[in-house]
Amino acid sequence: MNASDFDKFIKENSKGELEAPKALDWDKMNFDLPKPKKRRFGFIWLSLFLVGLIGSLVYFGGDDLDNKLTTSLGLSNAAKHTVEPNVVAKQTDQQQFTEAIQISNTPSHNNSIASKSTKENLGTQLVEAKGLKKNLSKSFKIAAEVNPNKGSRTLILDPVEVGKNRSNVKSTTDKVVQVEQALYKIGDLDIKNPAMLYYERVLPKLTLFNPSDARKKVRLPMAYFVGTGINYSNLKYSNAPQTNELNANVRPSIGAAFMLQSQIALKRNFHLLIGGNYQSHNEVFEYAQPLDPQYNFLERTKTSRYRYVVSKNVHHFLGLELGIAKKIRLTSKWEGILSSSLLGQYHLNSNGKLLSEQLEIVEFSNHQTQDRILLSSNAFIGFSRQFGDNALQVGFNWQRSLNKLQFGANTDLKLATEAYGLSLGFIKALR
Amino acid sequence: MKNNQDIELVNKCLKGAESAFKALYELYKAYVYTICVRYGIKSSDLADMVQTIFMQVFHGLEKFDANKSQFKTWMTKIVINQILMERRKQHIRFTALEPSENLNFSNSYESDIFVKMDQKELFNILNDMPAKYSMVFNLHVIDGYSHGEIAEQLNITVGTSRILLHRGRSWAKNAISSFYRQDEKYLAKSI
Numbered sequence: 281m282n283a284s285d286f287d288k289f290i291k292e293n294s295k296g297e298l299e300a301p302k303a304l305d306w307d308k309m310n311f312d313l314p315k316p317k318k319r320r321f322g323f324i325w326l327s328l329f330l331v332g333l334i335g336s337l338v339y340f341g342g343d344d345l346d347n348k349l350t351t352s353l354g355l356s357n358a359a360k361h362t363v364e365p366n367v368v369a370k371q372t373d374q375q376q377f378t379e380a381i382q383i384s385n386t387p388s389h390n391n392s393i394a395s396k397s398t399k400e401n402l403g404t405q406l407v408e409a410k411g412l413k414k415n416l417s418k419s420f421k422i423a424a425e426v427n428p429n430k431g432s433r434t435l436i437l438d439p440v441e442v443g444k445n446r447s448n449v450k451s452t453t454d455k456v457v458q459v460e461q462a463l464y465k466i467g468d469l470d471i472k473n474p475a476m477l478y479y480e481r482v483l484p485k486l487t488l489f490n491p492s493d494a495r496k497k498v499r500l501p502m503a504y505f506v507g508t509g510i511n512y513s514n515l516k517y518s519n520a521p522q523t524n525e526l527n528a529n530v531r532p533s534i535g536a537a538f539m540l541q542s543q544i545a546l547k548r549n550f551h552l553l554i555g556g557n558y559q560s561h562n563e564v565f566e567y568a569q570p571l572d573p574q575y576n577f578l579e580r581t582k583t584s585r586y587r588y589v590v591s592k593n594v595h596h597f598l599g600l601e602l603g604i605a606k607k608i609r610l611t612s613k614w615e616g617i618l619s620s621s622l623l624g625q626y627h628l629n630s631n632g633k634l635l636s637e638q639l640e641i642v643e644f645s646n647h648q649t650q651d652r653i654l655l656s657s658n659a660f661i662g663f664s665r666q667f668g669d670n671a672l673q674v675g676f677n678w679q680r681s682l683n684k685l686q687f688g689a690n691t692d693l694k695l696a697t698e699a700y701g702l703s704l705g706f707i708k709a710l711r
Numbered sequence: 712m713k714n715n716q717d718i719e720l721v722n723k724c725l726k727g728a729e730s731a732f733k734a735l736y737e738l739y740k741a742y743v744y745t746i747c748v749r750y751g752i753k754s755s756d757l758a759d760m761v762q763t764i765f766m767q768v769f770h771g772l773e774k775f776d777a778n779k780s781q782f783k784t785w786m787t788k789i790v791i792n793q794i795l796m797e798r799r800k801q802h803i804r805f806t807a808l809e810p811s812e813n814l815n816f817s818n819s820y821e822s823d824i825f826v827k828m829d830q831k832e833l834f835n836i837l838n839d840m841p842a843k844y845s846m847v848f849n850l851h852v853i854d855g856y857s858h859g860e861i862a863e864q865l866n867i868t869v870g871t872s873r874i875l876l877h878r879g880r881s882w883a884k885n886a887i888s889s890f891y892r893q894d895e896k897y898l899a900k901s902i
Contacts, residue, residue, distance in 0.1 A: 283880055287852045290883065293828045294853050297741040298748055303758045304740050306733050311762070314770050316727040521792055524767075570800065638866050639799050 507705020
């Protein structure tokens with residue numbers, strides 16, 4: 281009988297199925313059934329939706345939202361002004377004050393000041409100032425006074441004479457021009473406006489106009505962040521025969537992170553984040569490898585032997601980050617920060633040990649990475665404490681890879697990362 | 712037709728329906744059990760092995776692509792893969808010959824006895840086959856793996872796979888012949 285016939289005989293007689301024993305009844309098995317998984321796409325769509333939503337807020341509603349937040353927190357830009365306590369508001373007409381504030385907050389007014397960076401704009405400024413004269417004359421007469429005081433100059437806007445001197449429109453217009461010219465010429469203005477002071481005391485929740493803010497809007501503030509942190513990585517291997525054994529024999533560990541980031545203000549409290557970072561995702565590999573047992577025939581004993589290996593696995597990544605952040609002022613010194621970003625990471629290398637398909641312990645260096653680019657999403661919540669133009673920032677972030685690294689040319693072993701991080705850093709603002 | 716039923720059950724499983732998991736299990740538990748017996752999994756380990764295999768299947772259902780293969784084919788790969796994993800843990804050496812190994816197989820067989828045999832008896836005989844022959848024998852003769860695929864799975868050379876298969880075949884022929892010689896009545900009936 282040749283081999284082919286014999287194989288046929290074996291195959292035909294092995295075709296049927298044996299009757300499964302009672303021990304294999306469903307009720308006697310203890311299955312941990314998988315729960316329906318939410319598709320990864322949902323997570324991606326959610327991230328995109330959030331980025332889109334934040335983007336929309338920045339472009340269409342940034343100013344309004346910002347003002348509402350500022351108002352609701354009881355903060356005003358006027359609070360930043362230096363005011364002298366002996367200056368007292370004498371105005372009693374509430375309506376006139378309201379109008380004055382409305383004028384102060386009109387964007388055209390802000391823009392007119394903000395755009396006066398060259399002498400050529402002065403003509404335009406005069407025209408705009410004339411346009412303002414009617415409104416201004418309704419509320420207060422501006423008496424502009426330029427007082428040299430330790431190198432700085434002071435403007436005093438006095439609403440007391442309002443109403444008494446309505447006929448002096450031309451004079452008011454000239455004063456407005458003087459104010460504008462002064463704003464243009466003097467870099468470091470200190471506004472002392474009794475009307476504003478009144479509002480600061482009586483209606484502190486209103487946002488008042490601050491010329492220095494107008495200047496900030498011309499040159500968007502930029503800040504640099506330098507920080508370091510730790511991350512707790514939960515790494516998952518998949519797609520290879522040794523996956524289960526490998527995942528069962530590694531446990532999460534603490535890794536390090538260093539980051540450099542530039543924060544470019546799109547609006548006052550919305551920032552574009554562009555940065556680079558280094559991260560190490562660590563894990564501890566712990567495996568008891570079975571060795572050939574030892575037999576003692578005299579005592580009829582069998583000794584099982586294991587090779588116990590503990591190794592720290594380190595995966596090094598260099599990353600580029602692009603994201604968006606919202607800053608919320610909590611107090612005059614503290615800010616809350618929420619950010620969402622996408623991270624493109626380049627896998628530098630991995631050190632440590634893992635299991636081969638034959639469950640042998642092998643080095644990572646034997647497994648060259650095939651797909652080195654790891655795309656991750658990152659969410660951050662943190663706080664910063666300001667010290668002048670600088671700040672210290674501390675925060676917590678959650679990062680999850682959207683694709684997987686692939687190790688080795690002859691294996692399909694893949695690695696996905698998820699990490700929770702704590703970071704601490706220094707922010708240096710540029711004006 | 713059955714594949715459609717499988718796909719329907721898989722889809723229900725993916726939605727988390729426990730009844731679908733149970734139905735899938737009932738449909739294939741005998742099949743999985745048979746493969747485990749055929750590969751010589753000890754009866755004390757069978758329940759654990761079947762459970763492990765079905766856990767792998769249940770948790771891997773989302774990777775099943777009905778356009779690429781039938782469910783049964785896809786599941787068979789998981790079953791064999793899990794058995795191979797189990798065998799690897801036992802550190803079976805597929806290369807060197809043991810000094811005590813008896814290679815004096817008879818080359819003369821009565822071909823008329825290889826006609827029909829009870830499946831359970833056949834499995835009982837094959838279960839005594841040395842593990843290193845048994846793996847290659849099962850993979851090639853019954854599950855249709857090529858020597859290249861076997862070599863890759865067991866991390867051996869194609870030549871070693873051929874040698875192990877040849878020895879497995881010889882061992883099986885010898886064992887089946889011996890079985891018939893011991894059971895004269897059965898032999899008489901089959902003749």
